[in-house]
Amino acid sequence: MALCIDRLGRGGRPRQDRSGNVIVLASLLIVFLLGLLAFACDLGYLLMARTELQRAADSAAMASAWTLLDENRLKGKEYVQQLQSAARETAAEYVSLNKVVGNSPLLDLNRENELEGDVVIGRYVGGGEISLEGDASQYNAVRVRVQRSLHRNGEIGLFFARIFGRNSASLKAEAIATYQDGITGFRVTGHTGNAKLLPFALDVQEWRNLLNGQGFDDWTYDSKTHSLFRGPDGIHETKLFPSRQNGRSGITPGNFGTIDIGSTDNSSSTLMRQIREGVSQQDLDYHGGELALDPRTGTLPLDGDTGVDANLELALRDVLGQPRTIPLYSKVTGSGDTAIFTIVGFVGIRILDFDLHSANSFVMIQPALVVDATAIGNGGSSSYAVYQPVILKL
Template sequence: MRTGSRKKERGAVAVMVALMLIVLLGIAALAVDIGNLMVARNELQNAADAAAMAGAGCLKPRTECGNSTAGQPDFTTAQATASTFSTSSSTNQVQGAYVKASTVSTGYWNATGTPYGIEALPFTPGTSDMPAVQVTILKDGSNANGSVAAFLGRVFGVRALKASAVATAVLSSPGSVGPHGLFPIAMSKCLYDNYWNSTTNTPKNAPNNGVVAGISWPNQVAGQPYIFQIGSSYHYGTCNSGQWTTFSVSNQSASYLNGLLTSGNPTTLSIGSSPGTWMQSGTENSLFNATSACSAAGNGQCAWATVAVVSDPSASGFQPVVAFACLHILDAAKGKDPYVLVQMSNDMSHCETIASGGVGPNYGAYTPPRLVQ
């Protein structure tokens, strides 16, 4: 008879099964709770990303942000927008609950990553520093967001987990513009400087209605950006001129350039890159009628445009790009002295340049907000 021995074996098996159940329960708890934690982290990151992007979109004048006359960059509006967006009861949810608390910081982010991280204000930016909005959202029990709930982990005394997310979005003036982002006219830097305030990075405004001293035509509107003409140097002189450009293609054809009025640049154009943008020679009178048709006075398809700025548009051939500018194209006319009638602009509602990136001088055009962290 070995009854006692069998009872001992059954007892040992029971202990081993109990121990294995504890191990399996621990593994299950780890899988369920870590999986839930990862979901919460993803939701937190999505919320932080969206809030940072919303804030960055208001760093510069934008009609929708209510800051069209604000200084640049407008950190106050950007910070308030990011904060409001992050805790809105109609935007970000984490584990079925709206975010109730966030931390928003503003400053500058260096495009080269040297140093890495946001430079807090006050800060004097260099050429590679971009205005930035940083949003941090915690779900660790330290604020109204609470913590991440633990489920099976409660068996082991773990009732809450911690999660967090940080997102940084930046805005810059473009250093490069990809396909279809540019209108095929290049203006002289000298002309741009005549109507752009480089101290405030805003258009110069007319002091009175009607004729303004030094500008016999057109009539101006007091307090609004100057209205001025862009035409060939044959008619207006180098410092008051612009010229049709075919970008990366050395093509003198008016019909080819006419197609670029709606399609824009076929390849990416960058500041300082070789060979630059191709400047046509002559006037190409027919293009002014086509521009009028798509201007604000026409169907509006080219009423707002980003253009290349060069040092000397009167010289045919390739010219290096020194900046990208935003223009409000009011009208155009051919004739003895053909012209494109324009105003400078820096309103992001119209001056956000598609397919653009990098960092360049501030001439009114902007890159879309983008995440760097």
């Protein structure tokens, strides 16, 4: 009777032996935790691989886009094609240098430039998209896609997920790098430095004639040694300061194309500073903080300066061969320091030679590629060979 009482619970019901249930639940919990651990380990591994893929795509797109920004593009479409081919090879090189979980990915160079290829060169149209329409010489973006998939570089191998029958996973990352053209003006900030803008202007028709093959081809600039020497290089030259135009000295009486950027009473020392150091924020404050074409008219009026001072040669000598930007004007009214230039665009040039002491004063220039962080624009047709630096589009 005592034994029966010991095995009865309250209310006279038998106690249940729960030890077997605890073992079962513990076993299930261990399996669940092991599965969770496996998922966490493999997920972390995939996240690391995804980060490495993105790093490879970013660096390849940036390097490839910078390859396109080469002065050889100014020599014609044949050279543009060569640069685009070099840009594809640069993308492949940078991807291979960025290992993904220990392996160097490979790219298909996509020389046919199909829109779904690994390396696509086109025109950035916003929204993370590029277009293949239009003239290939106007393309300004590179998209690089790096994959670890069955058909490219193999899938990413998994570890604990094999327990559940999943051996690998596919991953991909892509990046677009682009540089803005269609420059309409300049804005200096604390992060940009001064604008690479010279206080000289050139007749827009003279520039068009130059691009159409008129002018000289007597100088060569070596971008590797940053040196100038006599001899043709396929990029024509013209005189920024013609000695005579339309039967008179200078562009308009008392003015040879010098313009006031900033104060309207610029001295020779100011012009020399702007030639050497560029246009500063203080200069642009006179124009409301930025120097830009009116978006409605596409023009900008700038005051003319009184002429060319022979002392400017000291500053010009310091920037020989360096890429700089000058404004283009469509018309000029008035004379001397009352002249008003109607600016319609901006172009990249380099100074090759000059003589401001003789009766036949001149400054010889040729088109040059300018990359300027102060440049602002909307991608239109208001500039030539002037670009913002390459950036990633996220």
